[in-house]
Amino acid sequence: MDNTNSKQIHIAVLTGGVTSSYVAKNMVNTYGQENSRLIFIDTFSESIDDPTFADNHRFMDDVAKFIGLPILKVEGNDSDELYYDFCNYDEETSVLRYSVEVKFRQILGYLKDIREKENLEPILYFGNAAKEMYDNKSICLESIEKDLGIVSDIDSFFEKMIEDPVETRFPLVDNINKDLDIKDIIQNEWGIDLPRSERKRVHIAMFSGGAGSAYVAYYMVQAYGKENCKLFFTNTLWEDEDNLRFMDEISEYIGLEITEILDGRTPEEVFYDYKFLGNSRLAKCSEELKVRQTLIYLEEMRDNEKVEPILYFGIAPHEKHRRDDSHVRRRSNIIQENSPDMNIRKAAGIRSFYEHFPIEPIETRFPLIETLRDDLDAKGIIQYEWGIQLPRMYTAAKEKAEKENDPISKKLVEKGINGFSHANCGGRCVRGGFQHYATLYSIWPDQYKEQEEMEERFRKHFEKNVSILKKNGGAYTLKQFREDMERDGVEKYLFTPDDTIPCVCSFS
Template identity: 60%
Template sequence: MNMNSVKTQKTTSRLALGELNNKDYSALNHGRKPVHVAMFSGGASSAYVAYHIVQKYGKENSILFFTDTLWEDMDNYRFMEEVADYIGLEITTSIDGRTPEEVFFDMRFLGNSRMAKCSEELKVRQTMIFLEELRDIHNLEPILHFGIGPHEQHRAINLQNFYEHNPIEPIETRFPMIEIFKEDMDAKTIIQNEWGIKLPRMYDLGFSHANCGGRCVRGGLGHYALLFKVWPDQYAEQEAMEERFREKFQKDVSILKRNGGPFTLREYREMMERDGVEAYLAEKDDTVPCVCAFS
């Protein structure tokens, strides 16, 4: 069930903190058949969750859903296809058609460590479109499964609240890594040793997640130091994009921040070239990982 690119109005996020609830959504499905949607980010935890729902609910009642930003590392696609083959489920892909850079220019807003319009447009909006089409066109009631672990329960709460309030009707969310597997489980080891599937190369290179080919605008200082070390050409592409944006809109903005103000990738590169990149790899990132890591 592959979806075409569709445009719709944005929803407004109204996240609220609280606790994960066990609300019974069955009375709200209006007779629609439940379908279990694995929110596949291309990472290890979401891959294991996809395997879990297929084993529990069957392939005929499961969807492996991925939103493509068109910036993904090529090895991510290899990993996702091998996972899909292993669990016996085709990937359902939704694509806006724009890259994050095109979103930044369209919105006249450069994504940064605090706000990423790219994930709103390319991930969240495309997901909302897909879910409403499951209901309206296919008469299916989606139940979303995310690969978030116990150490990230606050993000699970945010996602639960978002899908409770932003769709036309509330959508149930489940977090098997929290609700079923009570301790953090080593999905990476299971996938590599038991499934025989090599993880995305970005994990081996030291990235905390495998999204957007290392160019995630919410990555922070340590992330971009690592990008400069392992993939300097991609760092250069990101630096050039930032410079194009600053010049076109005549705005003193940047992806990174330092001491509360703009800190361009060019400035950061010059520091790393002067002092050595190793001095910056341990820079603390007081940022929140992008929603892309979970959708």
């Protein structure tokens, strides 16, 4: 077909994201509404009910209304037929994803009708952006168009798959402006709320004094820039004072201030409010002081700042291929705190929680598991390269062995136990089991006494036979446990791993 005398029609291919929307608006500004059209291809969800991308359809309607043109939504049944020059069932080797090629093929019939029935020559505009735009941390540009396909493959498809090649244009690649903040323009100049998939990402390190989370925070800032990151600390008011020193030094080293959130109550006050003493199976303190405060903060951030949080946790490496092993869930398993299986439990539990409990799912990332090398020594790097002393909870047994020549502490160190397994709540974590409290009694007897007295106050106040620890299915108080350790020897309990799942406090 000879198209030399055909009038051009400019068509923006929208995919539900910000970059194609920006390209569409500029196209219409340049060529006028009468010479422009909008096509929406939804290649990123099977259904409008998909919770991840449902709001992209609303976003597209808002963009079309702002531009002043209707949207042609590509429809038609998916075909099993594949053109192997572009797509095959192996996602890693496909030039185009199957869902992308299916929608592109449906456009071809529309383009043919434009030429034959309207005597117009179509020119397609895509929202692919230059790499420099995605690399600019200050604008934090992430968009679903990034996964549409590379420019050369899209260009090739519309050259080869139709009788007469169709011209394709990529304005954000041909005219690179790496400082162009498209999300800010759409949200603040156009006045359109971005869908969740397109909001500016804020990377948040869940931080409360752990070495793993400290290194993850450093990695996060290096990857995404301080302007896109937060250090987030929910203070239980039971934190060890040396944790706060450590956190301040990490904050200064990274160059990122700590965002501290307070409920205002201690764990003990939470127990009184709920008339329920936290124990190794259920801890309202972590729910109220950590989880609830975190969710409130994140939802307010979404509502007020129109951003999308991504949470980072400092859980240590594990064997990735064992992530779904069913044996991890057997109650009979005794799982050591620092074992690969315990790390599997932690990561899976956190990810599941943040997928289901917030109003909208929140993405969680575990760089020490998923991104960084398996043999990375976060504690060693922090101590010897950064020059920051670890929180004393990690080294309390070692310090007591060296400074006081304490025989029990020496035996702990000989077994590779230099201190506590995590640095939260000053050692008074109610989710700790026998080994944890035996360690606390051996290293910091004053803190053990505080917890014992707290437990006794609660029992007396509510006249309940309850306890933090359980034995033979019944209450077993810290006072009883202390008396048994004094009679039998604390070593009986020091080296048997606890069969408990740590509370959310230990995740950071």
